[in-house]
Amino acid sequence: MITALLCLLSSPLLDSDGPSWHGDVEAIVKQHCGDCHSSSGPAPFPLQNYEDVANRSSFIEVVVREGIMPPWLPSASGLPLQSHRGVSKLEMQTISSWIKGGLPRGQASEVSSHGVPEVSSSKADVSIRMPEPWSIPAEGGMNWGRRERDKRTFVLPLGNPEPLRVKQMRFETSAPKAVHAVSFLADDGGYARAVDEREAGPGHYMTGDVNDTPSGALGSVGVGSRTLLLPSGYHWEIPARSDMVMQVHYRPTGRSLPMQESLDLWLSKDDPASRPVRTLLNMIWRVDVPAGEVSELTESWVLPVDIDLIGFTTRGSGVLTRHELSATLPDGQSLDLLDIPDFDPHWRQTWLLQEIRRLPAGTKIVGSWTVENTESNPRNPFIPLDRYITARRTGVLATMLHVAAVDPVEDEALKAWHQGMVRSRPSVQRALQPPTQPVSEVP
Numbered sequence: 001m002i003t004a005l006l007c008l009l010s011s012p013l014l015d016s017d018g019p020s021w022h023g024d025v026e027a028i029v030k031q032h033c034g035d036c037h038s039s040s041g042p043a044p045f046p047l048q049n050y051e052d053v054a055n056r057s058s059f060i061e062v063v064v065r066e067g068i069m070p071p072w073l074p075s076a077s078g079l080p081l082q083s084h085r086g087v088s089k090l091e092m093q094t095i096s097s098w099i100k101g102g103l104p105r106g107q108a109s110e111v112s113s114h115g116v117p118e119v120s121s122s123k124a125d126v127s128i129r130m131p132e133p134w135s136i137p138a139e140g141g142m143n144w145g146r147r148e149r150d151k152r153t154f155v156l157p158l159g160n161p162e163p164l165r166v167k168q169m170r171f172e173t174s175a176p177k178a179v180h181a182v183s184f185l186a187d188d189g190g191y192a193r194a195v196d197e198r199e200a201g202p203g204h205y206m207t208g209d210v211n212d213t214p215s216g217a218l219g220s221v222g223v224g225s226r227t228l229l230l231p232s233g234y235h236w237e238i239p240a241r242s243d244m245v246m247q248v249h250y251r252p253t254g255r256s257l258p259m260q261e262s263l264d265l266w267l268s269k270d271d272p273a274s275r276p277v278r279t280l281l282n283m284i285w286r287v288d289v290p291a292g293e294v295s296e297l298t299e300s301w302v303l304p305v306d307i308d309l310i311g312f313t314t315r316g317s318g319v320l321t322r323h324e325l326s327a328t329l330p331d332g333q334s335l336d337l338l339d340i341p342d343f344d345p346h347w348r349q350t351w352l353l354q355e356i357r358r359l360p361a362g363t364k365i366v367g368s369w370t371v372e373n374t375e376s377n378p379r380n381p382f383i384p385l386d387r388y389i390t391a392r393r394t395g396v397l398a399t400m401l402h403v404a405a406v407d408p409v410e411d412e413a414l415k416a417w418h419q420g421m422v423r424s425r426p427s428v429q430r431a432l433q434p435p436t437q438p439v440s441e442v443p
């Protein structure tokens, strides 16, 4: 036994005993880290070659073990999502043993690329770009006197004479290290444009919501995921003569960066049966949490028609720590749709389901949010603590369910029902007035 071990230790095959860089770790890093940790990516340093990784190996081990990296908000307890970014237990063990084994290099070999969803490489049908750059400020400045300013909305005219059926969008940023989540909607009423014209220079300071439509109704792209590709047979519908409204969340980096974003659209042209994707809000429209307190908020409604569920976009600020969305089917069976155990507004994006899920009429959708207005919440932007009171008709805390009705008649019914629900919220002005009498609808 001892002889055998000694023999092995002294053999030149020592490398193959434990994991090596080329044999094992390079592929893991390439798959889970490389897209963002590259010179053109959003992360602050590259993780591309042996030195990049070996020189930071213990830091890397900690952030991966703690689930800080790669950034990905949903846990595995909801419905399976496309492009899930987690590192498996086995991969984690491989990284740990490689570090324990003294960071061996191993033999160089080809590393195969990983399975990102197939996206169209053909030329886009519509390309729009900010006509002039805007400078991301070195420091955000104060946002309504409460926290650092970190978002701005831009209006990009599409000038489309006809409605568009969009099946894929690809966003490009000129400032990948600063630009985080970017949310889209189409405005055919000129509303965002009118707001934009009140401010000098590109863009405006208000959020990207337009009337009853939440920013993100056409999805959001996030850090390291700049493409949104709908499953075949579905499209986003953009009315004729629309503007694309784009709300950009950025992180000030300490130096001013020019930002000139562009968006490419691919259209669904040869599929007359393609169905439009609608966005349903499950939301808390008014939040009021005293300083130092934790509050659990819930919202539920019942689907009026059968729908196909395609994906989710969640929004909230740093006071939101946990969010869960579940469904109770008409037969009483319950289903976890989405679970975000540790929300971080900078890592939001649209999550598309691996497989479309039919939910029948009568299904109850239940959302729950934990708001921690405390000092122990590391992401609370409202320090020093204050009463956190805010309202927004399109949801302060919200998950947008991207769905499609099964036929045009039910699609009309779904739209009318959803509009009625959003419009039943009292106006924000009333909600935020000093409480002369209690607002009965407060969640």
Ligand code: HEC
Binding pocket: 029, 032, 033, 034, 035, 036, 037, 042, 043, 044, 047, 056, 059, 060, 063, 064, 069, 070, 071, 085, 087, 223, 224, 225
């Ligand atoms: C989706 C993009 C993305 C992916 C994928 C990603 N990172 Fe990161 N990483 C970032 C960004 C952006 C930062 C900068 C920190 C921030 O903005 O919070 C960062 C920061 C880090 C840091 C510094 C942490 C800190 O607290 O300052 C380490 C270490 C790290 N990443 C390692 C990894 C490793 C290892 C992987 C793969 C297992 C990985 N990252 C995957 C985007 C990514």
